[in-house]
Amino acid sequence: MIGSTIRSRMALASVLPVLLVVATIAGVFWRGRVQDLEEAHKQRAELLIHQLSLFSAYGLFSGNTASLQNVVQEIQRAPGVKAVLIFDANGTLLARSGTSNVIRLADAQDSAYQEHQRAQRVEVRSEPILPSVLPMDDLFNIEQMPAPATATPLGSAVVELSRQDLEERKSAALFTALWVGVVGMLLGALLALRLGRWVVRPIERVSQMVKRVGQGDFAIDETISETDPLRDLQASLNQMAKRLAWGRDELERQVETVTHELRLKKEQAEVATQAKSRFLAAASHDLRQPSHALGMFVARLGQLPMEPQMRQLVDNLDIAVQAMQDLLDGLLDLSRLDSGNVQVRMTPVDVNEMLGGIRNALGNMAEAKGLRLRVRPTARWALSDATLLNRMVMNLVINAIRYTERGTVLVACRPAADNQSVRIEVWDSGIGIAAEHHEDIFKEFYQLTGRAGDRNFGMGLGLNIVQRSAALLGHQIALQSKPGEGTRFSITLQAAAPLPALAQAQAEALPGDITGLRVLLIEDNDNAREAVRGLLLAWGCTVYEAASLAQARLQVEREGAPDVILSDFHLGAAENGIECIAALRQQTRHDLKACLMSGETDAAFLQAVKLAELPLLHKPVRPAKMRNLLRHMLP
């Protein structure tokens, strides 16, 4: 396409000037030839009539008509002369020769007649015959010499001259000009096209080569002619193609190497991640059972009457157990977020209620540190997952308390600028965070310098969980802090309309007392079972124990269907809580309310729980959480 365009343009550029030049030359030649012929004809006619005038002057002077007749016949013999006539001064015809329609002098001088004759290819010319003037420079004539122009004509001469020969010569000249023009144009065009091809071919070669390079074909065209005018360009293109091919190969090689390295590193990272996950899962699971039992025992212990010194000791023990369970919770949350199996349930959340819960939960912790935890009341609701949001705000408040030595930790909810969102803010008057750490603090296990290992400052998981949860929920986290000037974390989330008062009233009307609740506790670990049983009994529940499905079936057969089944997931090697619950439901033919307990964080497990639509209490189970769940399960 490009080649054909260049070829056609080149052909046009080379042929057109040649055609124009040849046409111009032929035109100029023809015009010049015609002008020459016309001029020659005119001069011949003037010469003839001048000769006639000259020769007939004396004949007219002397009135010698015989002499005049001789003259006209002599002129008549000249080629192309159609007629010759001589008139005297009075217009009387004195001599004539040839064939002419002229009878009077006026006829010859009539322009209509002249035009008519010209149309017949005959030119009519007339001229006055003046006497020959002989200059006389003597004193007699010096003052009387009449001007030649005023001399009286002796008569007039008329010559009719054929233009036939002239016209034939003009036609011949035209034919010659056309012939020369056509031949010249053909030869010129052929030559121009040939020369054009001479120029276009190298361009086409280069064009095709560039096209090949553009399509990724770097094959070098080795056939470069020595006479090629674009030899240097083609050589440069060859070199360019060679370098491009080398560059491409080198690049591919490097990419391959880097890809290989990346793949190795990815695999290493995946192995490391898997190892970490396995470790975390194993560690949390293995720690969960004793921790779970410990928590239950301590809770049970706390409900017993005891001496104040003992009470102090038990409280401290409770705090230590709480810290350990928090750490395990954090690791569990991290495991869950890593697995991507966190089920998000976006519902309108009463922010005020949530913040109130947090104040209740953490008020003591703040107070113990000599801080004031203030929660500003709010009427706003937000669209979020209540559990995840609660954990996020909880983590932020815990963080604030940890890093504040004195002053206040303030939690508030404010409308955002667009009124479509709300912003939950956690202010503290703590040590503040330097700008260079603003991003790092969200990394897992990251702690500000000098704080690592400090028991009071956690393991550096809280903010990472906050960030991951926010990403999962689509909330925005903002941080505003300077060293020594405190910190403000804010979570921006979509505002929501409050739930109808009826639903709220129903929620509020739930009984807080679980006394008398008949709970079937299925747990294969004796310690754990004992710890939970003790706690449940302390809360006034009626507890039926079972270590396996068989025992559970017996209990159901014996005691009837319980209000709630509280089952561990792992029940020996062959059974699990989900199957057990399903079996008991089938046995009783009743959709028994049930709840699973497990320290397992495996994705498959979580997926199975999700499919079974069972609530899950992660070990170590917080007594308060368990109580809260049981309260919601009251018949």
Added chain:
Amino acid sequence: MQVMRRLRWLRCWCLAGLACGFGAIWAAPLCVVSSSKAVAFQEATDALTQELGRNGVARQEMQSTAATEVQEGNPCLQDARIIVTLGTEALRLIVGRNTRATVFAGLIPRISFEQTLADAGKRPAAGVSAVYLDQPFARQMDLLRLALPKSRRVGVVWGAESISQESLLATAAQQRGLELVAGGVNESGQLIHALHAALQDTDVLLAVADSTVYNSTTVSNILMTSYRAKTPVLAFSPAYVKAGALLSVHTTPAQAGTQLAAMVLQYVLNNVLAPNQYPVDFTVTTNDYVARSLGLSLDANALSERLHKLEKRP
């Protein structure tokens, strides 16, 4: 030769007069007025002033001008007591200005001189005298007899200007035993007819100065016709000889200027205005080619000399 002798005589008188106190006469300057700046007029002016200068007239007393350049209040004309006009136009100009000076006219055909005065209707108050340009018919008849002694019949074509001189020529011809054959050209007549009449059985055609007959447009036809009639032409100027006439007798501008100087000196010395006169000195010119064509043999110098001798006889 006659003029030179007369001038020598005048020079003696002039010098004697000057010695006796006649010099006061030259207090009045002389002005030469030419019809144009043609070479012929300049030759005549030079001859005139040189001759006067040789006779004691101071150069500053003589001024010259051309008629084409004369304007009102021209000092040359205003102060002059003697004006010499050269040519017809110059005389016409001076006559028309009512000059009080004495006028001497030269290089003017007799016909033109008389016609100019007649046209003006008056003469200069102080008098006017002329030296004609044309030759006396007697001299021409004498030359004819000397050059073509066998000639008896002389053809002549008269025009409107020259017809008045017919009787003069007839007298001169008759005195020499010649017969005139005349043809006349009037306003309606054709020259060729007059020419044919004048060439009818004549031995020679005498051209008489008349611009209505002889001019630059007619001369070649007249000469051609006369040649075809094998009739030689005796012309009045060397230009016609050059154009094809056989011979002519004429006066050169220098000869005329010298004769005018003599007339002026005579007027100054004697206070007598000389009468109008034909040129005293002359020259004969022949065309050898025409003579050869007609089978004649002429010697211009010999003819001139013989004619001069003939005129010296009492």
